Amino acid sequence: MTRAQLTRTGILRMALGGGSGDPLLPAEGGGDQQAPFLLRALRIALVVCLYWFVSIAMVFLNKYLLDSPSLRLDAPLFVTFFQCALTAALCLGLSLGAACGSPCPSLPTLRLDLKVSRSVLPLSIVFIGMVTSNNLCLKHVGVAFYNVGRSLTTVFNVLLSYVLLKQTTSLYALLACGVIIGGFWLGVDQEGAEGTLSWTGIFFGILASLCVSLNAIYTKKVLPVVDGSIWRLTFYNNVNACVLFFPLMLLLGEFHTLYQFDKLGNLGFWGVMTLGGVFGFAIGYVTGLQIKFTSPLTHNVSGTAKACAQTVLAVIYFEETKSFLWWTSNLMVLGGSFAYTWVKGLEMRKVQEDPNIKSSERNETGV
Numbered sequence: 222m223t224r225a226q227l228t229r230t231g232i233l234r235m236a237l238g239g240g241s242g243d244p245l246l247p248a249e250g251g252g253d254q255q256a257p258f259l260l261r262a263l264r265i266a267l268v269v270c271l272y273w274f275v276s277i278a279m280v281f282l283n284k285y286l287l288d289s290p291s292l293r294l295d296a297p298l299f300v301t302f303f304q305c306a307l308t309a310a311l312c313l314g315l316s317l318g319a320a321c322g323s324p325c326p327s328l329p330t331l332r333l334d335l336k337v338s339r340s341v342l343p344l345s346i347v348f349i350g351m352v353t354s355n356n357l358c359l360k361h362v363g364v365a366f367y368n369v370g371r372s373l374t375t376v377f378n379v380l381l382s383y384v385l386l387k388q389t390t391s392l393y394a395l396l397a398c399g400v401i402i403g404g405f406w407l408g409v410d411q412e413g414a415e416g417t418l419s420w421t422g423i424f425f426g427i428l429a430s431l432c433v434s435l436n437a438i439y440t441k442k443v444l445p446v447v448d449g450s451i452w453r454l455t456f457y458n459n460v461n462a463c464v465l466f467f468p469l470m471l472l473l474g475e476f477h478t479l480y481q482f483d484k485l486g487n488l489g490f491w492g493v494m495t496l497g498g499v500f501g502f503a504i505g506y507v508t509g510l511q512i513k514f515t516s517p518l519t520h521n522v523s524g525t526a527k528a529c530a531q532t533v534l535a536v537i538y539f540e541e542t543k544s545f546l547w548w549t550s551n552l553m554v555l556g557g558s559f560a561y562t563w564v565k566g567l568e569m570r571k572v573q574e575d576p577n578i579k580s581s582e583r584n585e586t587g588v
Contacts, residue, residue, distance in 0.1 A: 265514050272511045273527045279500035280364060280531060281538075286497055287360040292490070294482055296475040297356050300494070302466040305352070307498030309459040312452060331456050338457055340446040344439040345461035351432035352462070354425045361422030362412075364535035365543070368528040369408035370426030372554045375401055375561050377434040385438060391568060397561035404553025411547040455505065518566040525559045 285292065286300050294300070316331040355371065362370045376398050382388040390398075412418035440454070447453035470476060484490040512520045532551055536543060 268507070268510050268514045269523055272507045272523065273530065275500055275503050275507045276524075276527055277531050277534065279497065279504055280359065280367065281535075282493065282497040282500060283356060284359055284364050286493065287356055292484065294478075294484070296470075296478045296482070297360050298353065298466055298470045298473060299475050299479060300497075301352050301356050302463060302470065303494055304498040304501045305459040305462040305466070307495065308502045309456055309463065311499075311502050312456040312459070316452070316456075331453060333457075333460065337446060337453075338461055341443055341454065341457040342461055344436070344443040344454075345458050345465065347432055347435045347439050348458050349462050349465055351429060351436045354429035354432055358422050358425040358429050361419040361425065363417065363539065363541070365532050365539065365541060366408065366412055366417075366422075367426075367535075368532055369405060369551055369554050370422055371429045371433075372401055372405050372408075372558070373427055373430035374433045375558060377431050378437075381434050381438060391564065393564045394561055394568075397557045397564060400553050400557030400560065404550045404555075404557060407546060407553065408550035411544060411550055415544070415547070451505075518562060518569075521562040522559065525555055525562070528558075529555050 283300070286294065287297050313331050358370050359367055379390045379394070379398055382390065409418065409423060444454060447457065479485060508520070511523060515523070529551070535541075
C-alpha cells in the first residue's frame with residue numbers, strides 16, 4: 222500500500238492500539254490471542270460479515286434516498302448534511318454517555334473549540350467534497366456500476382504520493398494501476414453501449430476518487446490538532462461539514478425542494494434517513510473492527526471481495542442484464558485492486574523483515 226492508503230489504515234491502527242486506542246474495541250494483545258483457533262476464526266468471520274452487511278446496506282439505502290422513483294427527493298446535499306449531523310450527534314451522545322458511567326468510560330470528552338474547528342477546516346472542506354461526490358456519483362449511476370465509477374482511488378493514491386510525498390511506486394504496482402484504469406474505461410464504454418452512461422456520474426466518481434486520496438493525506442496532517450483522537454476528529458469534521466452545507470444547500474435551492482417535498486412529515490422517510498445515517502456512522506467502527514481482528518491487508522482484500530458481491534447483488538436486485546465485456550471491466554477493476562494490494566503487502570513485508578533498510582526508506586514505503 223502507498224502512504225496515502227496507509228494513512229487510513231495507519232490512523233485506524235493508531236486509534237485501535239493501546240493507550241490512545243479506540244475504547245469501543247477490545248484491547249490488543251489480550252486474551253484474543255490465547256483463544257482457541259475455532260473461536261478466533263468464528264469471531265473473524267462474524268466481524269467480516271458485519272463489515273459486509275453494513276457497507277452494502279449503506280450503499281443500497283443511500284441509493285434509495287438519492288434516486289428512488291417512489292421517493293422523488295432531489296436533495297443530495299440535504300441527505301449528506303443529515304448524515305453528517307447524525308454522526309456528530311452520535312459522537313457527542315457516546316461521549317456524554319461515557320461521562321455518565323457507560324460501559325466505555327475511556328471515550329474522550331467532546332466539546333466544541335472554535336480554534337480546533339478552524340484548524341480542522343481544510344480537512345473538512347476535502348471531507349465535504351468526498352462525501353458529496355460519493356453520493357452524487359451514486360445518485361447518477363447504478364449501484365452495479367458504482368464500484369467501477371469511483372475505482373480510481375488507488376491510481377490517485379499513487380499520483381498524489383509521487384506529487385506531494387515524492388514517493389515512487391514499483392513497476393508491478395504501476396501495472397496493477399494500469400489494469401484498474403483499463404477496467405474503468407472499458408466499464409465506461411460498456412455503460413455507454415447499454416445506454417445507461419451518465420457523464421455526470423462519471424465526473425463525480427473521478428472527483429470522489431481524488432477526494433478520498435486527499436482526505437487520507439489531510440487527515441494525517443490534521444490528526445495532531447485533536448491529540449490523535451479519531452473520535453474528536455470525526456466530531457469536528459462533521460460539525461464543520463454541517464455548517465458548510467447550509468450555504469451550499471441554499472445556493473442550489475434544496476430548501477425550496479424540501480419545502481415542496483410531500484414526504485417531509487412521513488415517519489417512514491425519517492426512519493430510512495436515520496437508518497442511513499446510523500449505517501454511515503457505523504461503517505467507520507466496523508472498518509476499524511475488521512482491521513483489529515484481521516490486518517490492513519486483509520481488510521483491503523475483504524473490501525475488494527465485498528465490492529464484487531455488491532455488484533452481483535445490485536444486478537440481481539435491479540434485474541439488470543449486463544454484457545460479457547461489462548463484467549470483464551468489473552473483473553479488471555477488482556483484479557487490479559487486489560493485485561495492487563497484494564504487491565504492496567509483499568513490499569511492506571520485505572521492508573519490515575530486512576534490517577538493512579534505512580529508516581528513511583521504511584518511511585517512504587509507508588511503514
